[in-house]
Amino acid sequence: MIDDVLSIEHLTVAITASSQGKTVVSDVSLSVGRKEIVCVVGESGSGKSVTSFSIMGILSYGLAPATGSIKLLGEELIGASATRMRKLRGLRMAMIFQEPMTALNPVMTVGDQIAEIFRYHRPEMSASDVRLRVRSLAEDVRLPDPANIVRRYPHQLSGGQRQRIMIAMALALEPALLIADEPTTALDVTTQKQILELICDLVARRGIGVLFITHDFGVVAEIADRVVVMRSGSVVESGSAHDVLTQPQQAYTRSLIDAVPGSKLPKARDVADHVVLRVENLSKTYGDSSGLFGPAHNTAPALLNASLSLRKGEILGIVGESGSGKSTLARCICRLQTPSSGDIWLGDINIARMHENKLRNYRKAIQVVFQDPNRSLNPRLRIGETLVEGARNFGASARVASERSRRLLDLVGLDDSALDRFPHQFSGGQRQRICIARALASEPDILVADEAVSALDVSVQAQVIELLEDLRQRLGLAIIFITHDLRVAGQLCDRLIVMQSGRIVEQGPTGRLFDSPSETYTRELLAAAPGREFLASARKA
Amino acid sequence: MSTVVANSTSFRSTVSIMRRHPGLVFGLVVVAAMVLLAIAAPWLHTLDPTLIRPRMRLKPPSSEFWFGTDASGRDLWSRIAYGSRISLIVGASVASASLVIGLVIGMIAGAIRKLDGIIMRIMDGVMAIPAILLAIMVVSLFGAALQTVIIAITLPEIPRVVRLTRSVVLTVRGEAYVEAAISMGTPTQILMIRHILPNILAPVIVQATFTASAAILIEASLSFLGIGTPSEIPSWGNIMADGRNYFQMAPQLIIAPGLLVALTVLAVNILGDGLRDLLDPRLAKSVGDAR
Numbered sequence: 165m166i167d168d169v170l171s172i173e174h175l176t177v178a179i180t181a182s183s184q185g186k187t188v189v190s191d192v193s194l195s196v197g198r199k200e201i202v203c204v205v206g207e208s209g210s211g212k213s214v215t216s217f218s219i220m221g222i223l224s225y226g227l228a229p230a231t232g233s234i235k236l237l238g239e240e241l242i243g244a245s246a247t248r249m250r251k252l253r254g255l256r257m258a259m260i261f262q263e264p265m266t267a268l269n270p271v272m273t274v275g276d277q278i279a280e281i282f283r284y285h286r287p288e289m290s291a292s293d294v295r296l297r298v299r300s301l302a303e304d305v306r307l308p309d310p311a312n313i314v315r316r317y318p319h320q321l322s323g324g325q326r327q328r329i330m331i332a333m334a335l336a337l338e339p340a341l342l343i344a345d346e347p348t349t350a351l352d353v354t355t356q357k358q359i360l361e362l363i364c365d366l367v368a369r370r371g372i373g374v375l376f377i378t379h380d381f382g383v384v385a386e387i388a389d390r391v392v393v394m395r396s397g398s399v400v401e402s403g404s405a406h407d408v409l410t411q412p413q414q415a416y417t418r419s420l421i422d423a424v425p426g427s428k429l430p431k432a433r434d435v436a437d438h439v440v441l442r443v444e445n446l447s448k449t450y451g452d453s454s455g456l457f458g459p460a461h462n463t464a465p466a467l468l469n470a471s472l473s474l475r476k477g478e479i480l481g482i483v484g485e486s487g488s489g490k491s492t493l494a495r496c497i498c499r500l501q502t503p504s505s506g507d508i509w510l511g512d513i514n515i516a517r518m519h520e521n522k523l524r525n526y527r528k529a530i531q532v533v534f535q536d537p538n539r540s541l542n543p544r545l546r547i548g549e550t551l552v553e554g555a556r557n558f559g560a561s562a563r564v565a566s567e568r569s570r571r572l573l574d575l576v577g578l579d580d581s582a583l584d585r586f587p588h589q590f591s592g593g594q595r596q597r598i599c600i601a602r603a604l605a606s607e608p609d610i611l612v613a614d615e616a617v618s619a620l621d622v623s624v625q626a627q628v629i630e631l632l633e634d635l636r637q638r639l640g641l642a643i644i645f646i647t648h649d650l651r652v653a654g655q656l657c658d659r660l661i662v663m664q665s666g667r668i669v670e671q672g673p674t675g676r677l678f679d680s681p682s683e684t685y686t687r688e689l690l691a692a693a694p695g696r697e698f699l700a701s702a703r704k705a
Numbered sequence: 706m707s708t709v710v711a712n713s714t715s716f717r718s719t720v721s722i723m724r725r726h727p728g729l730v731f732g733l734v735v736v737a738a739m740v741l742l743a744i745a746a747p748w749l750h751t752l753d754p755t756l757i758r759p760r761m762r763l764k765p766p767s768s769e770f771w772f773g774t775d776a777s778g779r780d781l782w783s784r785i786a787y788g789s790r791i792s793l794i795v796g797a798s799v800a801s802a803s804l805v806i807g808l809v810i811g812m813i814a815g816a817i818r819k820l821d822g823i824i825m826r827i828m829d830g831v832m833a834i835p836a837i838l839l840a841i842m843v844v845s846l847f848g849a850a851l852q853t854v855i856i857a858i859t860l861p862e863i864p865r866v867v868r869l870t871r872s873v874v875l876t877v878r879g880e881a882y883v884e885a886a887i888s889m890g891t892p893t894q895i896l897m898i899r900h901i902l903p904n905i906l907a908p909v910i911v912q913a914t915f916t917a918s919a920a921i922l923i924e925a926s927l928s929f930l931g932i933g934t935p936s937e938i939p940s941w942g943n944i945m946a947d948g949r950n951y952f953q954m955a956p957q958l959i960i961a962p963g964l965l966v967a968l969t970v971l972a973v974n975i976l977g978d979g980l981r982d983l984l985d986p987r988l989a990k991s992v993g994d995a996r
């Protein structure tokens with residue numbers, strides 16, 4: 165036990181303002197050994213981040229550890245002085261976060277930011293020594309061309325490179341413990357794979373212990389030695405990664421593992437031949453309008469010659485990494501943006517460059533559901549008011565519209581009482597259901613779901629996917645499903661389009677694309693999906 | 706029954722809001738006191754503020770003249786009490802006029818891209834002229850009267866509101882719920898009124914409180930310079946202007962109205978800060994979570 169880098173025993177974190185001793189984390193015990201990766205898994209609100217913040221001593225105002233102990237290399241952290249904690253952060257333990265852009269100072273070169281750590285903690289080091297250490301750290305985290313890259317600013321680096329810089333900063337003073345709070349959630353799947361490999365590699369080379377916080381059992385299957393599953397502030401289950409993944413003891417763990425997209429393959433379906441949407445050679449270039457002062461900018465096209473067709477009752481997946489043009493394609497199809505060239509045929513009408521006044525009549529046919537349900541509902545309108553708007557815009561009477569909104573709520577699995585409430589009174593999953601209901605209010609033929617499940621917890625994600633599938637069947641809705649997550653797409657979509665740098669790389673039926681991808685890029689994407697081998701074996705079982 | 710419950714919870718939440726935002730309470734109390742002073746001026750042991758008493762010049766404070774008298778023998782307390790009317794009227798009307806005009810222009814600039822550049826360059830032009838100089842120009846062109854002073858102060862305040870409104874409109878326009886409304890075919894006017902206006906009001910209202918305090922100060926400055934409201938109508942600024950020459954003999958002539966200006970401006974500013982905390986959705990959300 166003395167070998168443990170970190171050991172937490174019976175930790176309880178309470179809300180200080182609450183007189184009833186309300187807790188957000190209660191009775192959590194876990195330990196991290198040397199050369200060990202321990203994954204803490206849970207959905208939002210499970211207390212996994214609060215646990216990691218209490219280790220670092222950076223709990224937000226209003227929260228404080230009430231009982232229990234946190235020992236780092238045998239040293240008690242609860243009750244340690246602020247000066248001591250500051251010393252320990254960086255020296256013995258370090259943390260990396262989800263969004264590397266916001267964690268870096270935008271007006272300092274990344275090399276200077278790494279060097280700053282040495283200036284504070286090792287003032288005796290000479291400037292040239294610091295430079296050498298910074299260079300070797302950059303090499304350690306496998307940054308390309310380390311001599312040059314340390315002279316760049318954060319915005320000049322890619323997301324993956326920024327996360328590598330964060331890891332280099334975290335490892336600068338050779339801490340024994342690295343806490344990683346969802347470090348790959350904001351990254352593309354291929355980049356995620358590289359970062360996960362880097363972390364595993366560092367564990368092997370340096371013998372550090374890693375506490376890895378994630379919501380994704382796919383990631384767990386990739387890297388974890390041991391797993392701790394949390395739910396509403398308590399540990400539900402813990403054990404070796406293999407045991408937990410293959411023989412979960414708790415129903416909740418089981419449901420989380422099952423909810424990992426891609427554990428089921430889609431059933432083959434018959435789709436009617438009726439084409440509802442045809443897109444031909446659609447292109448979009450941004451920044452081609454000039455300001456009052458200043459010349460026009462010319463930039464690379466965000467979308468180049470995209471063509472596709474969508475049939476009634478079909479779910480078409482568009483997958484790609486950030487910057488692949490998948491959202492631009494979706495926004496052009498819904499005409500939230502005007503394409504630079506190309507045609508969008510709705511039946512025999514081309515809406516690609518139609519003027520807004522005329523376009524309004526055709527808008528009802530294509531509706532959209534966005535990624536973040538917290539921002540896609542007007543916070544000042546009651547749900548009832550939001551839901552009648554679509555129908556009212558197209559001339560339905562108030563009575564018909566409110567009748568329809570009741571039916572829609574029922575369709576998405578919410579009851580009438582929702583009508584009088586405001587968006588903030590609902591959970592993320594419920595809000596996304598409301599957004600879907602709103603999209604259906606104008607009785608569209610086509611639903612565009614732009615990363616519609618990406619911001620949701622896995623179990624909620626599974627429910628929303630089920631809802632979309634159900635709507636497709638009941639209403640004969642054609643759905644364009646845009647996602648960065650190939651596993652989700654694979655589970656839901658009849659056909660897939662793979663995009664890269666604004667172009668369609670490959671398209672075809674989901675099964676064919678998964679089994680025998682013809683393009684290298686598609687193969688890379690498939691290989692990068694975390695937990696692939698585990699899921700493949702789970703599918704067979 | 707249900708209304709009783711609703712009332713008691715809304716009362717309780719009001720109390721808890723007040724406990725959490727002491728600044729808001731301070732600002733409200735001081736501003737309310739000033740409003741009361743302005744309304745109740747005739748009944749607060751005041752005399753005719755314009756009555757000249759040649760034999761009572763520059764008297765020290767006494768039971769008859771609470772704050773003493775000025776160089777013309779006019780009762781200082783009465784002049785300050787009545788003067789609060791001008792200051793508050795100027796503050797309130799400048800704030801509301803610049804708020805309404807600025808909101809309309811700002812929303813047009815934010816909504817119609819073609820007009821955006823033109824409107825904003827005009828606003829930049831207005832902002833390039835120092836506020837007090839612009840006010841002096843307007844007053845000297847149209848003569849010193851209360852309305853002219855209000856217009857003169859409102860004019861340079863409008864561009865600030867326009868800029869703020871436009872920037873918030875641009876942010877809110879990018880929100881997914883606005884795009885959802887666009888894709889539902891919502892006409893532009895309804896889009897602006899239903900979806901954008903309610904979501905941009907908070908910062909603009911906060912700005913209006915700062916405009917109000919700035920207006921009180923500028924009115925006082927204008928009066929102090931002798932180009933504000935005419936001397937027959939007392940205002941805190943022209944009381945100070947009148948007292949300027951007698952500062953060594955009767956310092957209260959400047960100190961008393963000066964302190965009131967300072968207190969009011971401070972209170973309105975703190976009120977604005979409190980409002981910002983209260984209306985900021987992120988803060989409001991964290992309060993809700995804590996409960």
